[in-house]
Amino acid sequence: MxxxxxxxxxxxxxxxxxxxxxxxxxKIISTSxxxxxxLGFESFTFRKLGVKxxxxxxSVYRYFESKHALLVYLISWYWSWIEYKLVFTNSNISSxxxxxxxxxxxxxxxxxxxxxxxxxxEELLNRIIIAESSKAYHTKDIDAENEKGYYxxxxxxVKRISDVVLEVNPKFEFPHMLVSTVIEGAHHQRxxxxxxxxxxxxxxxxxxxxxxxxxxxSKTIK
Amino acid sequence: MxxxxxxxxxxxxxxxxxxxxxxxxxKIISTSxxxxxxLGFESFTFRKLGVKxxxxxxSVYRYFESKHALLVYLISWYWSWIEYKLVFTNSNISSxxxxxxxxxxxxxxxxxxxxxxxxxxEELLNRIIIAESSKAYHTKDIDAENEKGYYxxxxxxVKRISDVVLEVNPKFEFPHMLVSTVIEGAHHQRxxxxxxxxxxxxxxxxxxxxxxxxxxxSKTIK
DNA sequence: TTTTATTAATAGTATTACTATCATATATTT
DNA sequence: AAATATATGATAGTAATACTATTAATAAAA
Numbered sequence: 048m049x050x051x052x053x054x055x056x057x058x059x060x061x062x063x064x065x066x067x068x069x070x071x072x073x074k075i076i077s078t079s080x081x082x083x084x085x086l087g088f089e090s091f092t093f094r095k096l097g098v099k100x101x102x103x104x105x106s107v108y109r110y111f112e113s114k115h116a117l118l119v120y121l122i123s124w125y126w127s128w129i130e131y132k133l134v135f136t137n138s139n140i141s142s143x144x145x146x147x148x149x150x151x152x153x154x155x156x157x158x159x160x161x162x163x164x165x166x167x168x169e170e171l172l173n174r175i176i177i178a179e180s181s182k183a184y185h186t187k188d189i190d191a192e193n194e195k196g197y198y199x200x201x202x203x204x205v206k207r208i209s210d211v212v213l214e215v216n217p218k219f220e221f222p223h224m225l226v227s228t229v230i231e232g233a234h235h236q237r238x239x240x241x242x243x244x245x246x247x248x249x250x251x252x253x254x255x256x257x258x259x260x261x262x263x264x265s266k267t268i269k
Numbered sequence: 270m271x272x273x274x275x276x277x278x279x280x281x282x283x284x285x286x287x288x289x290x291x292x293x294x295x296k297i298i299s300t301s302x303x304x305x306x307x308l309g310f311e312s313f314t315f316r317k318l319g320v321k322x323x324x325x326x327x328s329v330y331r332y333f334e335s336k337h338a339l340l341v342y343l344i345s346w347y348w349s350w351i352e353y354k355l356v357f358t359n360s361n362i363s364s365x366x367x368x369x370x371x372x373x374x375x376x377x378x379x380x381x382x383x384x385x386x387x388x389x390x391e392e393l394l395n396r397i398i399i400a401e402s403s404k405a406y407h408t409k410d411i412d413a414e415n416e417k418g419y420y421x422x423x424x425x426x427v428k429r430i431s432d433v434v435l436e437v438n439p440k441f442e443f444p445h446m447l448v449s450t451v452i453e454g455a456h457h458q459r460x461x462x463x464x465x466x467x468x469x470x471x472x473x474x475x476x477x478x479x480x481x482x483x484x485x486x487s488k489t490i491k
Numbered sequence: 492t493t494t495t496a497t498t499a500a501t502a503g504t505a506t507t508a509c510t511a512t513c514a515t516a517t518a519t520t521t
Numbered sequence: 522a523a524a525t526a527t528a529t530g531a532t533a534g535t536a537a538t539a540c541t542a543t544t545a546a547t548a549a550a551a
Contacts, residue, residue, distance in 0.1 A: 064528095069528085071528085071529080086409070087408065087409040089408075089409075090409070092506090092507070092508075093507095093508080093509085094506095094507085094508090097530095102529075102530075103529075103530050103531065103532095104508095104509085105509095105510085105511090105529085105530075105531080105532095106528085106529055106530070108508095108509075108510085109528080109529080112509095113508075113509080114507095114508075114509095178407050179407065181403045181404075181407065182403075182404060182407065184464070184465070185400050185401065185403065185404065185460070186309065186311075187308070187309040187311075187312065189464045189465075190464055193464065193465060198465060201468075202465065202467050202468060205467070205468050206467065220470065220477075220481075221470045221477065221481045222470065223467065223468055223469055223470050224454075224458055224468075224469050224470050224471075224477070224478070224481050225481075225485075227457065227458070227461065227468040227469065228450065228454040228457070228458070228485075231453065231454065231457050232446075232450040232453065232454055235449065235450070235453050236446055236449070236450070238407070239449065242406070242411045242412055242415065243406070243411075243415060243420060243424065245424050245427070245428065245445065246423075246424060246427050246445055246446075246449040247445055247446050247449065248442065248443045248444065248445050248446050249446075255442075255443065255446070256446070259442075259443045259446050259447075262489070263447075263450075263485070263489045266488045266489050266491065267484070267485045267488050267489060269488065286497095291497085293497090293498075314537090314538065314539075315538095315539080315540085316537095316538085316539090319499095324498075324499075325498075325499050325500065325501095326539095326540090327498085327499075327500080327501090327540095327541085327542090328497085328498055328499070330539095330540075330541085331497080331498080334540095335539075335540080336538095336539075336540095
């Protein structure tokens with residue numbers, strides 16, 4: 048995948064002006080990813096971002112109506128990217144079991160830098176998803192935002208993998224719960240392994256998160 | 270459990286002045302639970318709380334050093350309460366399988382009001398844990414706070430149930446990951462079932478969350 | 492009754508998450 | 522080349538937030 052130049056398209060309700068369309072927009076995305084990872088979402092502000100990119104707070108507001116909207120955009124970008132990886136990896140695979148195993152791998156593995164997308168650092172973005180994405184949907188506005196389609200990419204990924212689960216076992220009752228449990232669970236385990244390790248059983252170099260969820264899925268759907 | 274009057278003790282690093290020790294303190298706890306549930310954590314403020322309880326913002330600050338500290342207190346209270354329920358329910362049970370099944374039930378069931386604790390509405394508190402608790406530990410200060418013992422009650426609950434998992438299967442490699450996955454997962458599913466239902470397979474009256482996690486655990490540890 | 496502790500009232504601070512306005516630079520069209 | 526449109530930058534302003542500090546009033550304990 049390293050040298051392909053792939054286009055990830057984000058639906059227009061997620062921004063005011065498309066950040067991919069200008070140099071400044073791309074700078075907003077790439078620098079906000081760096082800054083949110085470094086400062087945390089609470090301490091990140093559009094003013095600080097403006098200073099860092101040599102631009103202005105008010106210019107950033109021409110791309111995103113709020114800090115929250117920018118986070119939602121980043122989350123959507125991330126899931127589009129994951130969806131692309133899923134489709135790409137499973138494109139020529141016919142065995143449902145292999146497809147499922149690939150999918151679990153993609154959902155639970157540690158992300159390291161891949162250079163297919165110029166202005167997004169996926170490794171940092173993955174850390175943001177792990178640490179901050181729950182703040183996006185744990186809001187009083189969730190229902191209104193969901194209706195506007197803010198979370199549809201995430202839901203589409205869950206649906207896609209649930210369908211693979213059903214290919215493996217058409218009678219399994221809870222495919223969506225299983226997939227969303229694995230996704231959220233793997234993120235929690237990565238976070239806990241760094242900050243609250245007693246909640247995990249992570250050991251260096253043993254890839255326990257991927258192993259645990261792979262085994263959990265295969266046993267659960269039997 | 271209905272009429273027992275049980276004492277839940279919260280360790281002193283979680284408050285400045287013990288809210289259980291005064292009428293005002295108890296009012297702060299009970300009213301903040303109602304208000305956080307109603308407004309969401311972001312829109313809840315000590316000023317609004319002061320107005321509602323006929324007291325003053327500055328008085329609230331004598332009990333808790335910050336809004337965040339109050340949330341951590343509530344989370345700790347919740348896990349102490351869950352721990353009490355676990356110990357109580359399993360006190361005379363010798364079968365590890367039954368103990369585990371009871372524990373999963375307690376972790377994943379829907380909470381309805383129980384009146385053992387006068388000034389805490391556990392049903393609302395449970396909703397707060399589901400919707401807001403991840404905001405407490407997804408902070409840049411997590412490591413410092415963890416060292417101060419802010420999250421020890423939660424960690425103790427996970428440890429306790431992990432030990433039951435190991436009683437059932439002493440060779441199971443990932444007891445902590447399994448238990449923390451079930452806890453966080455069940456909370457997510459309850460939240461998703463209300464706001465992003467396509468991420469779940471919840472059906473009215475079928476108790477699918479409890480059924481899903483009970484089956485997942487029993488299959489996974491085999 | 493005096494001391495002490497607790498709470499209430501008021502005011503103040505730095506920062507945040509925006510909005511509004513206007514000037515300027517650059518690009519596009521005519 | 523002139524006219525026009527568009528994008529950006531600079532500055533200022535607003536209401537609210539998350540506190541801190543100070544002082545006064547009141548209730549409980551010695």
